[in-house]
Amino acid sequence: MNQRKYALSLLEDAGTLATKPVSTPFDPIVKLQIHKGHPLQDPSSYRRLVGRLLYLTISRPDICYVVQQLSLFMAHPLDSHYKATLRVRHYLKGSPAQGLFFSTTSFMKFSAFSDSDWACCLDSRKSITGFCIFMGPTLISWKTKNQNTVSRSSTAEYRALGSLVCELQWLQFLLVDLHISRTDPNSVYCDNKSAIYLAHNPVFHERNKHIEIDCHIVREKIQSKLVHLLPVSSSSQLADAFTKPLPSSTIQTFIHKLGLCDLHHPT
Structure with a gap:
């Protein structure tokens, strides 16, 4: 397309x-x-x-x-x-x-990548949320957006995870409306170890209380088996393309991994 x-x-x-x-x-x-x-x-x-x-x-x-x-x-x-x-x-x-290239062999399995660029806005110091969701090998959903509030430390990554989980929940409801049943959890990849730890750890200390309540939906959906949170290296983080400008040496690699292709010769 x-x-x-x-x-x-x-x-x-x-x-x-x-x-x-x-x-x-x-x-x-x-x-x-x-x-x-x-x-x-x-x-x-x-x-x-x-x-x-x-x-x-x-x-x-x-x-x-x-x-x-x-x-x-x-x-x-x-x-x-x-x-x-x-x-x-x-x-x-x-x-x-x-x-976008939509493969005819796509299988009903969601995999998603979440990332954020901390305090990247020089005017407001707000972080940016970026995520992308694949159904099999096909990219079906993506987002780039400034976060509503200023985040401290790994809170930016956790807010990005919260936005991604809400999108996955909506896709799950859509499949139910189409009478498609799925029981396997969706794989979510994050390159921030602190955010992964916060999502799995039910104990929140005083230093974590500045995280908004709605972001805790990540931990709730992990417990309900909607998502399975996995670590990924920064070099393999596909959501990087939605949170920061990439150098020419890497952008073509990311374009290929996102499943983009050009069927015509350049003009």
Whole structure:
């Protein structure tokens, strides 16, 4: 499933159809901030472009992180934010037909990856939640979002786990409505040992009381056998693509692991 025609239309309307492609949608060195730059003379053009990129994320999870970051500045976009949109368009030029591959051999087994980038927002110091869910080898759900409150230490990872478990619970209810029964727990992978320990340990000390009550749903769903929480190395954490900009040396590896493919030659 791809949006090649829509992507090419976006590039043509923006006048960047003949641009030179780049290998990454976001420069890891660049740090976008709300007051770092000069206001745009026509902010509506920025909002319109980001809105079109949001629609493109339906089949392009590889640009999900950068589009989420650009969406933070819709109210008062600056020239530095607009330059970041140029890089996204240059990236799309290299693979406009890239999209999701749905395998006919997928089995009814969910596996999920959860991650967070602690205090990554330079303006608010809020962490970002990122997760992705696979049904067999097929990517079916993903998310990138700033957390509502400022997190301390491993609380950010635990909140990300809470969001992922709620999504898995919704998918479980959906299967029940479709009269599909499953008893095996869903595999959830996290690269933070402290978050895994908190999810399994029923004793919470004073230092953990700042974790919101709704995040404790993780421990509840582990006990009810909905999820099985497993450790994973940071190098194999697929949710990294939804929480931080990846260098060109690793982004293609993550794209392949997410199950994205391009059936057309680059334009």
